[in-house]
Amino acid sequence: MSDLTLDPAHLNTSEGPVVIVAAGSEERERTTAGHRHARGQLMGSMRGLLSAGVEDGQWIVPAIHAVWLPPQHFHSVRSHGPFSGWSVYVAETACADLPQRPCTLRTSGLLREAVLRAATWPLDALDAQRERIAQVILDEIRHAPPAPFGLPLPRDPRLQRVARALIDDPGDERDLESWARAAAMSGRTLTRRFAADTGFGFVAWRQRARLMRALEMLAAGRPVTTVAMDLGYASASAFIKLFTREFGATPAAYRRALPGQF
Numbered sequence: 001m002s003d004l005t006l007d008p009a010h011l012n013t014s015e016g017p018v019v020i021v022a023a024g025s026e027e028r029e030r031t032t033a034g035h036r037h038a039r040g041q042l043m044g045s046m047r048g049l050l051s052a053g054v055e056d057g058q059w060i061v062p063a064i065h066a067v068w069l070p071p072q073h074f075h076s077v078r079s080h081g082p083f084s085g086w087s088v089y090v091a092e093t094a095c096a097d098l099p100q101r102p103c104t105l106r107t108s109g110l111l112r113e114a115v116l117r118a119a120t121w122p123l124d125a126l127d128a129q130r131e132r133i134a135q136v137i138l139d140e141i142r143h144a145p146p147a148p149f150g151l152p153l154p155r156d157p158r159l160q161r162v163a164r165a166l167i168d169d170p171g172d173e174r175d176l177e178s179w180a181r182a183a184a185m186s187g188r189t190l191t192r193r194f195a196a197d198t199g200f201g202f203v204a205w206r207q208r209a210r211l212m213r214a215l216e217m218l219a220a221g222r223p224v225t226t227v228a229m230d231l232g233y234a235s236a237s238a239f240i241k242l243f244t245r246e247f248g249a250t251p252a253a254y255r256r257a258l259p260g261q262f
Contacts, residue, residue: 006020006022006089008037011037011039011041012037012039013038013039014039014091015091016123016125017091017121017124017125017126017130017134018091018093018094018131018138019088019089019090019094019134019137019138020039020088020089020123021086021115021118021119021137022087022089023085023086023087023115023116023119024084024085024086025047025082025083025084025085026082026083027082028082029079029083030077030078030083031077031078032078033076034075034076035074035075036072036073036074036075037071037072037089038072038092039089039090039091040068040070040090040092041068041069041088041090042066042067042069042090042141043067043069043077043085043086043088044061044066044067044085044086044087044107045064045065045079045084045085046086047082047084047085047216048082048216049061049062049079049167049212049216050062050067050077050078050079050085051078051079051167052067052075052076052077053075053076053077053078054069054074054102055073055074059104059151059152059153060151060153060167060209061104061147062212062213062215062216062219064106064107064215065104065105065147066104066107067102067103068098068103068104068141069102070095070098070100070101070102071095072092075102086115088115088118088137088141090138090141094138097142098141099141104146105145105146105147106144106145106146107140108144110140111136111140111144114133114136114137114140117133118130118133118134151198151205151209152197152200153197153198154194154197156193156197158183158184158185159183159193161182161183162179162183163205163209165182166206167209167213170206170209170213171210171232173232176190176202179202190202191203207242210231210232210233211242211246211247213231214227214231214239215254217231218251218254218255224236224240224251224255227239227251228240239251
């Protein structure tokens with residue numbers, strides 16, 4: 001399907017194709033209210049940041065990664081700015097050996113190509129060739145490595161406003177006290193509540209948000225120095241050091257690996 005919107009009736013039955021794939025683009029922010037469906041869902045981004053809200057929190061996932069939601073898990077979805085992505089809906093009967101909890105996964109080039117091929121299929125019974133591709137998609141989901149660098153969003157509405165502002169502009173250089181005043185609380189309270197809601201202190205969370213955007217910018221081919229400067233780092237070397245510490249590879253090495261991974 002070349003549109004991200006599907007008839008809910010197709011998502012609440014295991015009848016029909018074992019996988020149903022939708023892909024498309026949105027030039028504006030896309031928001032889907034909380035809902036659940038019988039099929040499992042893998043949603044991924046090719047351009048832009050995607051956040052998925054589940055019962056125990058919300059997670060930001062950059063391009064080249066995906067969120068897996070088992071059948072019947074309540075969730076909401078929001079893109080941040082222009083977005084191009086896809087969703088794979090897996091029949092509940094085929095989800096027994098797929099992850100049983102919502103999680104973020106690193107997508108492979110093989111998964112991406114199979115998904116984009118399947119997105120062109122009509123909602124008909126699968127022939128033998130399409131069935132083989134469908135099984136490749138399931139196998140790639142089954143063996144995709146977990147991606148430990150999703151970004152949790154705070155639950156407090158005041159902190160959410162701060163968090164979303166930083167997601168929209170990770171290079172915003174306002175200090176902790178400035179953000180605390182915007183949230184009508186003290187800097188100490190903001191830090192404590194950020195840690196309680198997300199597991200990260202405010203400064204660590206902001207660094208995480210910048211790194212999430214850096215992944216997207218690197219995937220788009222932006223020079224490392226440009227990424228560092230646009231995201232508010234004091235120098236390219238400071239950005240490279242932090243990126244390497246978090247992801248185990250320099251930004252340049254990470255980007256070189258992308259053609260084989262995405």
